[in-house]
Amino acid sequence: xxxxxxxxxxxxxxxxxxxxxxxxxxxxxxxxxxxxxxxxxxxxxxxxxxxxxxxxxxxxxxxxxxxxxxxxxxxxxxxxxxxxxxxxxxxxxxxxxxxxxxxxxxxxxxxxxxxxxxxxxxxxxxxxxxxxxxxxxxxxxxxxxxxxxxxxxxxxxxxxxxxxxxxxxxxxxxxxxxxxxxxxxxxxxxxxxxxxxxxxxxxxxxxxxxxxxxxxxxxxxxxxxxxxxxxxxxxxxxxxxxxxxxxxxxxxxxxxxxxxxxxxxxxxxxxxxxxxxxxxxxxxxxxxxxxxxxxxxxxxxxxxxxxxxxxxxxxxxxxxxxxxxxxxxxxxxxxxxxxxxxxxxxxxxxxxxxxxxxxxxxxxxxxxxxxxxxxxxxxxxxxxxxxxxxxxxxxxxxxxxxxxxxxxxxxxxxxxxxxxxxxxxxxxxxxxxxxxxxxxxxxxxxxxxxxxxxxxxxxxxxx
Numbered sequence: 001x002x003x004x005x006x007x008x009x010x011x012x013x014x015x016x017x018x019x020x021x022x023x024x025x026x027x028x029x030x031x032x033x034x035x036x037x038x039x040x041x042x043x044x045x046x047x048x049x050x051x052x053x054x055x056x057x058x059x060x061x062x063x064x065x066x067x068x069x070x071x072x073x074x075x076x077x078x079x080x081x082x083x084x085x086x087x088x089x090x091x092x093x094x095x096x097x098x099x100x101x102x103x104x105x106x107x108x109x110x111x112x113x114x115x116x117x118x119x120x121x122x123x124x125x126x127x128x129x130x131x132x133x134x135x136x137x138x139x140x141x142x143x144x145x146x147x148x149x150x151x152x153x154x155x156x157x158x159x160x161x162x163x164x165x166x167x168x169x170x171x172x173x174x175x176x177x178x179x180x181x182x183x184x185x186x187x188x189x190x191x192x193x194x195x196x197x198x199x200x201x202x203x204x205x206x207x208x209x210x211x212x213x214x215x216x217x218x219x220x221x222x223x224x225x226x227x228x229x230x231x232x233x234x235x236x237x238x239x240x241x242x243x244x245x246x247x248x249x250x251x252x253x254x255x256x257x258x259x260x261x262x263x264x265x266x267x268x269x270x271x272x273x274x275x276x277x278x279x280x281x282x283x284x285x286x287x288x289x290x291x292x293x294x295x296x297x298x299x300x301x302x303x304x305x306x307x308x309x310x311x312x313x314x315x316x317x318x319x320x321x322x323x324x325x326x327x328x329x330x331x332x333x334x335x336x337x338x339x340x341x342x343x344x345x346x347x348x349x350x351x352x353x354x355x356x357x358x359x360x361x362x363x364x365x366x367x368x369x370x371x372x373x374x375x376x377x378x379x380x381x382x383x384x385x386x387x388x389x390x391x392x393x394x395x396x397x398x399x400x401x402x403x404x405x406x407x408x409x410x411x412x413x414x415x416x417x418x419x420x421x422x423x424x425x426x427x428x429x430x431x432x433x434x435x436x437x438x439x440x441x442x443x444x445x446x447x448x449x450x451x452x453x454x455x456x457x458x459x460x461x462x463x
Contacts, residue, residue, distance in 0.1 A: 004034060005034065005087070005088040005089060005108060005112065006034050006035065006036060006086055006087040006088055006089075007032070007034065007035040007036075007087045007088070007089045007090070007091065007104055007108060007159075008035070008036055008038070008081065008085040008086065008087030008089070008090045008091070008162065009027055009035050009036070009037045009038070009090075009091055009092075009093055009104075010037070010038040010039075010040060010077070010078075010081045010090075010091075010092055010093070011023055011024065011027075011037070011038070011039050011040065011092075011093050011094070011095050012040045012042060012074060012077050012092070012094065012095065013039060013040065013041050013042065013044060013048050013052070013095035014041070014042035014043065014044055014048075014071055014095075015044045015045060015046045015048060016044075016046075016048060016095035016096050017044065017046040017047040017048040017050075017051055018046075019095055019096040019097075019204065020039075020048055020051050020052065020095050021051055022098050022131070023093060023094070023095050023096070023097060023098050024037070024039070024051075024052075024055050024063075025098070026093075026098035026099040026100075026101070026201075027093065027099060028055075028059075029099075029101050030099065030101060030102075030103065030104045030105065031101055031102050031104075031105045032102075032104040032105035032108055035062070035087070035104060036062060036063075036064070036085075036086060036087060037059075037062060037063045037064070038063075038064050038065075038066060038081055038084075039052045039055075039056075039063065039064070039065050039066070040065075040066045040068065040077050040080075040081075041065065041066070041067045041068060042068050042070075042071040042072070042077075043068055043069055043070050043071050048095075049065075049067065052065045053065065066080075073173070074092075074155075074171075075171040075172060075173045075175065075182075076171075076173055078092065078170065078171045079170040079171055079173065082162070082165055082166060082170050085162055087162055088161065088162060088163075089107070089108060089111060089159050089160065089161060089162060090159070090160050090161075090162045090165060091104070091107070091157060091158065091159040091160070092155070092156045092157070092158075093156060093157060093201070094156045096204045096206065097156060097157070097201055097202055097203055097204055098201065098202050099157070099200065099201050099202075100125075100198070100199060100200050100201060100202070102198070103122070103157065103200040103201055104159075106122070106196055106198055106200065107120045107122070107159040107196070107200065108159070110194055110196060111159065111161065111194070114192060114194050116191070116192045117161075117191065117192035117193060117194045118160060118161045118164035118187055118190070118191030118192060118193070119153070119158055119159065119160045119161070119164070119183075119187060119191070119193055119194075120158070120159050120193075120194045120195065120196065121139070121153035121154065121157070121158040121159075121193075121195055121196070121200075122139075122157075122195060122196035122197070122198055122199065122200035122201075123136060123137055123138050123139055123196070123197060123198065123199045123200065124136075124137050124154065124157065124199050124200060124201045124202065124203045125137075125199050125201070125202045125203065126203055126205055126403075126405055127202050127203065127204050127205065128204075128205060128206075129204065129205070129206040129207075131202070131204065133202070134205070134403050134405065135400060135403055135405045135407065136199055137199075137203070137407060137408065138197070138407075138408075138409065139151070139153075139195060139408055140408055140409065141195060142193055142195060148371070148436075148438065149184075149185070149188060149371050149438075150371065150438055150439065151408055152181055152184035152185075152188070153184065153193075153195075154203070156201070157200055157201040160183070160187075161191075164187060164191050165183070168183065168186040168187055168190070169186070171183065172224065172227060174223065174227070175220040175223045175224055181220075181221050181224050181225075182224050185224065185225075185228050185370065186228075205404070205405070214443055215443055218441060218442075218443060219359070221363075222359050222360075222362070222363040222366075222440075225363055225366040225367055225370060226362060226363075226366055228366070228370050229365075229366040229369060229370060232369055232370070238344035238345050238369070239281055239341060239342070239343045239344045239345070240279055240280050240281055240343070240344065240345045240346070240347065240365060241280065241281060241282045241283070241284060241331065241332065241335050241343045241345075241346050241347070242274045242277075242280045242282070242283045242284065242346070242347045242348075242349050242361070243283075243284045243286055243311075243327060243328055243331035243346060243347070243348055243349070244267075244270050244271065244274065244283065244284070244285050244286065244349050244350075244351055245286045245287070245324075245327040245348070245351070246267060246285055246286065246287040246289070246292045246296075246351050247287070247288070247289070247292075247351075248287070248288075248289040248291060248292050250451070252452075253451065253452055256351070256352075257292055257295065257351060258295065259450065261354050261450065264304075265295075265299075266351055266352070266354065266450060267285070267292070267295060267296060267299065267351065268299055268304050268305055269354060270349060270350075270351050270353070271283060271285065271296070271299065271305040271306070271308060272305055272306075273349075273356055273357055273358055273361070274349055274358075274361065275305065275306045275308075276357070276358035277358040277361040277362050277365075278362075279361070279362055279365050280347070280361070281343075282308070282309060282335060282339070283306075283308040283309065284308065284309045284310070284311050284331045284334065284335065285308060285309070285310050285311070286310075286311040286313055286327055286330070286331055286334075287310075287311075287312070287313060288312070288313045288314070288315045290312070293310045293312060296308070296310055297310065309334070309335070309338060311330070311331060311334045313327075313330065323432075324348055324420060324432060325427060325430075325431070325432040327348065328346050328348055328420075328422070328427055328432075329427045329428075331346060332346050332424045332427060342424070343424050344423065344424060345365065345368065345421060345422070345423055345424065346421075346422060346424055346427070347361065347364065347365065347419065347420065347421040347422075348419065348420040348421075349361070349418070349419060350417050350418050350419070350449065352417065352449040352450045352451050353416075353417065353418040353419075353447075353448070353449060353450075354448060354449075354450045355445055355446045355447070355448050356378075356418050356419070356442075356446060357446070360378065360418070360419060360440060360442060360446065361419065363440045364376045364378065364419045364421040364440050365421055367438050367439075367440055368421045368422075368423075368438065371436075371438045372436075373434075373436045373437060373438040374422065374423060374426045374431075374433060374434020374435055374436045374437065375420065375421065375422035375423070375426060375432070375433045375434050375436075375437050375438070376419070376420070376421045376422070376437070376438045376439060376440060377415055377419065377420050377433070377437060377438075377439050377440075378415070378416050378417075378418040378419035378420075378439070378440050378441075378442050378447075379413040379414060379415055379416055379439045379440070379441055379442070380413070380414055380416045380441065380442060380443075380444065380447050381406070381411065381412070381413055381441055382398070382412035382413065382414055383401065383406070384401060385398060385399070385401040385402055386398050386401075386412055397410065397412070398410040398411075398412055413439060413441075416442055416447035416449070417447075417449050418442060418446075418447060418449070419440070420432070420433075422434065
């Protein structure tokens with residue numbers, strides 16, 4: 001086994017001077033000593049550069065400092081380091097985190113033992129701002145406990161073969177956040193991925209942590225999926241239709257599709273945000289109500305919405321809600337008869353999702369294709385402590401939430417009612433979701449469902 005391989009470590013830093021020394025010291029304390037370290041300052045206005053220079057002067061042969069007058073972002077930093085790296089392996093350490101002393105040794109050993117693997121990741125400790133351990137993240141083991149492709153390794157402290165990174169074209173610089181998804185989907189299908197049970201680093205939780213910027217990460221993730229999906233396009237483009245089931249009224253909530261939000265009716269909003277998706281070939285408004293379908297037609301005739309299809313559903317003999325699978329299957333059959341073309345994918349779009357946008361629709365379609373799933377649902381991750389009934393009463397099922405931590409093994413998701421995308425062949429098998437279900441996460445704001453009058457005030461508050 002070759003333990004002489006050089007490892008390139010890089011630490012990006014912007015105003016994290018109060019944490020930087022601990023981060024650098026953890027590199028100096030590694031049991032594996034054949035490494036080079038690049039410290040990249042991103043226009044810091046604190047003492048970060050002074051601290052970095054102190055280490056540079058002590059270890060000029062091992063440490064180099066790169067000063068960017070203005071921040072260039074993690075993606076560009078990574079690609080720049082890739083161009084000057086001398087290491088066989090490459091790993092990023094964030095300036096507010098630090099390594100366990102055996103981290104580099106264990107990761108190098110694992111990759112050298114498994115030459116077909118291109119990346120290795122491990123578990124990690126959560127700490128508070130002062131560095132006190134508050135939890136351990138025991139990741140699901142890929143291939144054994146998780147085949148979903150939707151829980152990629154942490155972007156930092158994952159070690160890559162440098163050549164694998166270069167073959168993949170490095171990091172995509174057209175996204176504004178890096179949370180592991182970009183390279184994960186570039187590499188996970190092409191090269192082997194291995195993991196370690198040992199905690200390899202300490203992941204500090206504090207108010208300035210970039211990982212807390214939910215909206216930024218979700219938007220960047222959508223862009224990553226779009227870029228990957230564009231590379232899937234070949235001579236055959238799947239035929240994709242959307243169905244918007246519309247009920248005229250609910251108990252104590254009359255005339256739902258005609259309700260006005262920001263100067264537009266709910267039905268107008270739903271049709272237009274579906275039409276903004278360039279991936280959807282046809283939109284079907286499905287309803288039992290002639291009044292709703294006439295309103296849909298008038299919206300089209302008045303130029304408020306684009307041309308779309310209208311499906312008159314048989315009036316239910318019961319007051320029971322019609323299952324979503326039935327809405328979707330009926331719409332696919334209607335489209336096939338209308339166009340003499342078999343649809344491949346159908347996407348359910350709730351009328352009530354007033355803040356859903358085409359970016360969410362496109363992301364659901366992209367994830368469906370990229371992950372090779374049977375279906376995709378839109379979800380919100382449950383961030384509050386949750387209980388289930390046990391032998392002696394309630395049992396807490398995500399105790400990490402009381403520490404403001406989200407452990408992979410405790411993640412809980414709830415359908416937000418907005419989107420379901422599935423292959424028509426799954427519906428034909430009398431199933432709605434199939435066996436492999438993937439998801440897209442939507443923010444609280446984007447998940448709002450207009451199902452009563454009071455939601456209007458709530459929606460205004462979170463905009």
